[in-house]
Amino acid sequence: MRLPDKTGAIEGAIAAIPDGATIMLGGFGVPGTPFLMIQELVRQNKRDLTIIKNDANETGMGVDHLLVAGCVRRLITTHLGLNANAIRMMNEGTIEVEFCAQGMLAERIRAGGAGLKGFVTDIGIDTEMGRGKQRVEIGGEVAMIETALRADVALLHAAQADTFGNLRFAATARNFSPLMAMAADTVIVEAEEIVTLGTIAPEDVHTPGPFVDHVVHVPNLSEEYAVVRR
């Protein structure tokens, strides 16, 4: 046996994403955000997207390009504090925003990726984040059901990928990416380095290749990857 090759070009991989798609984007702040694939979404003028990402980056970078270009209908996120533009669009009603506690967003995505329907938790039960959520009793205690999240597509940035899609992430760029890799019908990864099969030792794989559909090479990173404006 040999493992299949999943490498391809960024344009074609992104072209297959329809308008109206639900898209998970890796990244917490700058690290892990797939800036080049986001730019390609904007270039191909995708419309009516639901975006699932920890944050909306900052004004002028990443998710903000999608917002400004009018690609986004709905945003599921944990924090918009560094993007005044996103908060303005939310307040004006230009975009819908669903807020999750950060660990709840991570866990909802993981539940989708683990083929579960949801999970039972007491996080936020005494807060407005707990409103409207289905209650259940376990062992005499009342808790809430958080529903699993899945997406049509996940766009992820990896430090290293092999041709089968085994992935390694750098430092805190890992964050939501391994979870999103499990939770989308199609997973597209931009990798700074693409290596031959066997270069990544089996013990050192962060995301196993079977979760990944397409690997695109991004040898030349845009300025966004290193710039922090704060």
Add this chain to the structure above:
Amino acid sequence: MRLPDKTGAIEGAIAAIPDGATIMLGGFGVPGTPFLMIQELVRQNKRDLTIIKNDANETGMGVDHLLVAGCVRRLITTHLGLNANAIRMMNEGTIEVEFCAQGMLAERIRAGGAGLKGFVTDIGIDTEMGRGKQRVEIGGEVAMIETALRADVALLHAAQADTFGNLRFAATARNFSPLMAMAADTVIVEAEEIVTLGTIAPEDVHTPGPFVDHVVHVPNLSEEYAVVRR
């Protein structure tokens, strides 16, 4: 800052486990089973234990020593097919056995480790494994609640640990261990090799040190670690 040292001796770490404790044991078959700590449990004659482990190893090894010595009251497991002794004790009523589907056992342990109360799934819904489980409706579909599992103690075998308890597992010896490391109040790890802080690169850690309480060195493995009798 520097990270605390958690290394110690096997006898003391095991001595703190009371009779009646619920103990998770890593391992799927031979790989990952903490045979030396199991032997120490037997030597210290712990009683009335609830053991959570994928399988009961084989007759004459690992969990079987605990069964033969009468240490076990209850076993939560997925498969006893290679231990005729365990099946006999179950049928005779000498031990209680609770069977889970394998991925459900893994996920219940992970849910405990993730501080969740449980999760919602349809696995086994049409089978006798689904009997007696609380039903809920999500998105118009009926599913079941599987409750989280936690333990007083997890006993794990690692290939490598640093003095803070960052762990690496070998090959398929990983299996349930990273999940159990999150799901027990006290986590004791026997490691074939103990290395200085910084030897394991931060990107290459399988289980982060904060989940681990005690690390004991087992430079001389017993015959059980390599013997397969089938």
Add this chain to the structure above:
Amino acid sequence: MSDAKSRMIARAARDIAPGMTVNLGIGLPTQVVNHLPGDFPVCLHTENGLTGIGPTLPHDRADRNLIDAGGAYVSTIPGSAFFDSATSFALVRSGRLDLTMLGAFEVAENGDLANWKIPGKFSPGAGGGMELAQKARRVAVLTTHTDRAGNPKLLTRCTLPLTAAGCVDRIFTDMAVIDVTPAGFALRELAQGVTIEDVKQATGAPLHIPSGAIPTF
């Protein structure tokens, strides 16, 4: 192994398409891999935490930490990955397993599968079989057409506790290839030397026979 069994296994191997991720259950299904060409592009999964299973190894060359879910010493190939049991079943339940091939005690014409328990006789626990059966995108069963006593294993309804309901897509036996369809069992192929009547007689449920020639394997 009988010639018929061996042809059944070889025939099952032809249902593995290039690029698939596949889990081959303990027993007969494990042997399907021996019938794949050496450079065939496929990813084999085992539920104890490995994708990219390489050849089985003799004990003296084995890595003591590297087994498959059946306990056999296996190896890695370039691109293999190890992961924990939760990730392993996440892969199964989230739809990333294109195909599983499993053994069976009984298969019903509605696709119900029983392969883990015989009350009072055999109850070792379900292991990972339930999730493979319920969640793999495609479930194939490899089994002798009848049990040792000659009783049919393909039935109108299962009598044993189910592994999963309505999960089986196709059955490979030493007599035939049979699909589970909305109308029940449908004959697709015949083993060499086996007649339609032979299969009908050995099957404990109605068997739909399509018009036209039935291919042989």
Add this chain to the structure above:
Amino acid sequence: MSDAKSRMIARAARDIAPGMTVNLGIGLPTQVVNHLPGDFPVCLHTENGLTGIGPTLPHDRADRNLIDAGGAYVSTIPGSAFFDSATSFALVRSGRLDLTMLGAFEVAENGDLANWKIPGKFSPGAGGGMELAQKARRVAVLTTHTDRAGNPKLLTRCTLPLTAAGCVDRIFTDMAVIDVTPAGFALRELAQGVTIEDVKQATGAPLHIPSGAIPTF
């Protein structure tokens, strides 16, 4: 920074015991680390996936992929570990976080905390604060005793949306160290030059004054 604020931060640092795993929230709490001895045995956690946070780095020496949850460039120390966001919050929710120190808009005498939303003015989302507040074994708040307009932040009941109910154990302010007890706020220590009366006046809820001398920080 005022001398009083700086002493508050130094005092908070003394509540970190050797061997703890600690999450220091964005803002004032982050600065607590500067008051720990260089070889102090503690593990700092940040919710974007790192245990063992090392010193912050200037931009020109930073690793672009290595930040804390506040976006600051940080570094590793020997024994650091990276992990994904689910594992990071598993650590928080499963009780492995011995202590978190958080900022506050309001704290109530029953331990309720509000620090994420001011309806109509500030609603950027809760980030990771809810789980830190609800699940860390011990929750300390660092805050100025009053807001910029001089209004008390320690109240009988919170008026803003809660981050978590009944979660706060101790409050460090520029005026005092106050514990949340079953009987409400209890004064433990006074900042230099601050009187009991000063604290009472600046607190929007009854303040229990223990008998005996009140230590100063």
